[in-house]
Amino acid sequence: MKYQIQIIDLPALHAPIKLELDAAIQKVMYHQQFISGPEVGLFEKELGVYLNASVLGVGNGTDALEIALLTLGIGLGDEVLVPSFSYFASVEVINKVGATPVFVDVDETFTICVSDLQQKITPKCKCIIAVHLYGMPANMGAIMEFVKVQNLKVIEDTAQAIGASCLVQGKWQMVGTIGDLGTISFFPSKNLGAFGDGGAIVSKKSNLLERAKMLAQHGQSSKYVHEIIGSNSRLDTLQAAILSAKLPYLDQWNSRRVEIAKMYTDGLVANKLISIGAVPNYATHVYHQFTIVVEGNRDQYMQELQSMGIPVRLYYPKSIHQQKMFSHLNPVLPNSERIQSQMLSLPIHPTMTNEEVSYVIESVNRVVV
Ligand SMILES: Cc1ncc(COP(=O)(O)O)c(C=O)c1O
Structure with a gap:
């Protein structure tokens, strides 16, 4: 590793x-x-x-x-x-x-x-x-x-x-x-x-x-x-x-998050099995999380990435309407249900080095195939 x-x-x-x-x-x-x-x-x-x-x-x-x-x-x-x-x-x-x-x-x-x-x-x-x-x-x-x-x-x-x-x-x-x-x-x-x-x-x-x-x-x-x-x-x-x-220091920390997100986007955009959240021109994003949507076996990708020293997380594995107190409501929410089962959040924080970010990109592209 x-x-x-x-x-x-x-x-x-x-x-x-x-x-x-x-x-x-x-x-x-x-x-x-x-x-x-x-x-x-x-x-x-x-x-x-x-x-x-x-x-x-x-x-x-x-x-x-x-x-x-x-x-x-x-x-x-x-x-x-x-x-x-x-x-x-x-x-x-x-x-x-x-x-x-x-x-x-x-x-x-x-x-x-x-x-x-x-x-x-x-x-x-x-x-x-x-x-x-x-x-x-x-x-x-x-x-x-x-x-x-x-x-x-x-x-x-x-x-x-x-x-x-x-x-x-x-x-x-x-x-x-x-x-x-x-x-x-x-x-x-x-x-x-x-x-x-x-x-x-x-x-x-x-x-x-x-x-x-x-x-x-x-x-x-x-x-x-x-x-x-x-x-x-x-x-x-x-x-x-x-x-x-x-x-x-907030703006400087947020700017570093944006830089890392740009590296992730540039490094992952060519991977056909990965979709990256859209950022329309009406918004500036501060990347509390960097979340991708993957095709294929998400849970297996996750395990492999963890074993490579990359802490990926699921924010959030279950949409709230599926929690037991709301399960009687049955709303139609196709995007929420698709994203919850295919999303992966990659590590992003202001003190990550460029080498670490490159290692995450390399590893994700190696695993998500
Ligand atoms: C979207 C969202 N709303 C509300 C909260 C609740 O904030 P707190 O943990 O400070 O109560 C959180 C915290 O994680 C959150 O992510």
């Missing part, structure tokens, strides 16, 4: 900025305001400048989605359009608030298919959760046109896509800030990862974020004045301090 490639290498990512990370942690250790310390507001401001939107830190990306639905008044009796080909959290929150998912297929970009959205809409649909899967923006231009006509709310699940952008009405905009609310995850392996759980809700509509903040902080409008039933979902001070130290 020429290399043992890591699926993610956080020690290598963090080593060059160790002094900044140490200083950020030390500062919090010094004042010890572990909850709602000054670093939280500071990070919310910095991320707000980066995204050109308002930001509310919350406990994780799943809470962010649930609070976003509650903020928009989605609940019992409502239906929410959502892609089935995503991480489970994108859908479980819909049931958590008492609403029902309406599963939509994905297109050749692996994100929600706008023509299927038009087919699947019902009179009870109040909202769309558009997932920017793998770092690839959903077609927000077309989605925003659709929701205008249909009078739907839009939540952008941006857990995997911080830093990506989408062309909407002739203007490039950061994903997460285009619909009513965007949600972000700072799970450690994400493009901007904390040292534990963390999340954010973002929006250009600051009144919506005020309501989201109330919901995330026990329904309080001010200390001990509880207007509504909420929950406890805050971004820790320590996580905010770490995220502030990492945010200035």
Whole structure:
């Protein structure tokens, strides 16, 4: 085996900025305001400048989605359009608030298919959760046109896509800030990862974020004045301090992901058994994952690549409509079902070397024949 490639290498990512990370942690250790310390507001401001939107830190990306639905008044009796080909959290929150998912297929970009959205809409649909899967923006231009006509709310699940952008009405905009609310995850392996759980809700509509903040902080409008039933979902001070130290590097890390993705695309495009996700010219991709669709025995390819020191993963082997709690719904989702059984995610992280990337390309072309 020429290399043992890591699926993610956080020690290598963090080593060059160790002094900044140490200083950020030390500062919090010094004042010890572990909850709602000054670093939280500071990070919310910095991320707000980066995204050109308002930001509310919350406990994780799943809470962010649930609070976003509650903020928009989605609940019992409502239906929410959502892609089935995503991480489970994108859908479980819909049931958590008492609403029902309406599963939509994905297109050749692996994100929600706008023509299927038009087919699947019902009179009870109040909202769309558009997932920017793998770092690839959903077609927000077309989605925003659709929701205008249909009078739907839009939540952008941006857990995997911080830093990506989408062309909407002739203007490039950061994903997460285009619909009513965007949600972000700072799970450690994400493009901007904390040292534990963390999340954010973002929006250009600051009144919506005020309501989201109330919901995330026990329904309080001010200390001990509880207007509504909420929950406890805050971004820790320590996580905010770490995220502030990492945010200035996000674009550089994302650019390296794009470089690696270009090497993969150039190196694999000639292989007739491999399809690569489309990146239309309305979007910039930040490659949280690089996923290919293969013809042939996917599971055997996977085993062979693992044995060659290449950690490939299945994001995700089962579409959400096939999980047991949704198995009674039987939606028609041919692309989701095809992709789930033929997809392979290759390692991609900013500290991979060109030699490692070339080794992955060589190995995939040797195995997928
Ligand atoms: C698409 C998507 N949505 C939501 C989440 C949930 O984020 P968290 O793990 O921070 O709760 C994730 C996390 O992996 C995700 O990938």
